[in-house]
Structures are given as structure tokens and as C-alpha cells.
Amino acid sequence: MKISVQAEDFDLGAEVRKISGEKTVGAVASFVGVVREVPMTLEHYPGMTEAAIRKIVDEAAARWKVTDCSVIHRYGALQPGDQIVLVAVASAHRGDAFAACEFVMDYLKTQAPFWKKEHRAEGAQWVEARAADDQAAERWQDGSRKKAG
């Protein structure tokens, strides 16, 4: 299980190869978040960030059969088109890989201490949390996953 909070960019292909080595792996599901049109700066809480992601990954591994996974989240100054976050999950079958990958992403959005500040022409502004992100995380709580709204 790899967890990295870093300023540097990452390579999806390389990360997928790193977690696909086991002979029992039959599926790798991955998600990459990308900066849309506005440049931004990402702040985080060093120490807590890694611990919070570790907790989310452990919870995913307790719910689904996860052979290996990689979570990378960047911080610092990012430009439109830059990659922000990577979640890749390797499993025997796609069902576990897809579900665990989506679960980690949904929880990361509401539990990992990152904050985005957008730099628009009219000035810099902190991004406000979205209720939709809370709802996406909450739908995992009753055990059976509901469809995203």
C-alpha cells in the first residue's frame, strides 16, 4: 500500500504497474483528478494528511478484497490540466477494485485535510466544501452502496 503526499507530478502507468505484480491480481481500477480551468494552490496538514489517507485505505481493505493500492495527492501550486490526485486499486476481480477505488476517492474528499485556493482574475479565493461531496461519502455508510445522486 503506497500513500504519498507530494508536490511532484506522478505517472499513472508506473503506479498501476507497481501494484499489478501479484499473480492474483486480475483487475486494477484507477482514478485521476485533474485541475479544471482555474490555477490553484493546495494546502494540507502535514502528518495528519498521511494518517487520514491511511485510515481510509485500511477501511477500504476491510470492506473489499484489495491486493494492493496506491494513493498520491499533490499539494502546492497547480495549473489547469495538472494532475492532482491518483487512486489505484488492484484486486482479483473488477467489482472489488471499482468499489474500493470509488470509496477511497469519496472519503478522501471529506476526510483528508486538504484545502484548495483558486487564483482567479478577480482575486484568490478558498474553495467551499460541497454538500454533494458529503453525500457521496455518506452513501457508503449503510453498508449497501446507493447510486450517486
Next chain:
Amino acid sequence: MKVKVLFFAGLREQLGTPGEEIELPGGVTTVAALRSHLRGRGGPYEKAFSDKALVRTAVNQDMVQPAARIKAGDEVAFFPPVTGG
């Protein structure tokens, strides 16, 4: 007792400091009590820790609810709802 208080993101900017060590009066033993203690400082603290303000708290780097207890030496971080991913 003494605790280390940290502020992040918009809250840090609003208060003009990343945090400090503070000596708490007796009776301030929960996150909620610490919030009202900070609110009582007035100025930017009054607004930042008002009942309406969406402030999240972590004690020793673990997210907690307002009823959570704090003890001497704890690291108590306050921040807005997170927006990563």
C-alpha cells in the same frame, strides 16, 4: 494546562496566524469549550468561531466532534471543511 493550537487555510488567513501554544483556564477540557474560549478573544476570533462558522477540529491529527476531550500537550487543529481530491 497548555495545548498547541493550529489553524489552517482560510481560518489561518482570517486569524493572521498559523497557531500558537496557549495556556487554558481550568474548565476548558473539551473542543467545544476551547472554541468558546477562542471566540471570547473577540476581533477576528469572534467571527471565526461563531456558532454559524463551519469549523472542523482534529485532536492529535484525528478528526473529532465538539464533545471530544482535550488534555495537556494535545495538538488541536481548527480548519474549514476540507476540499481536496
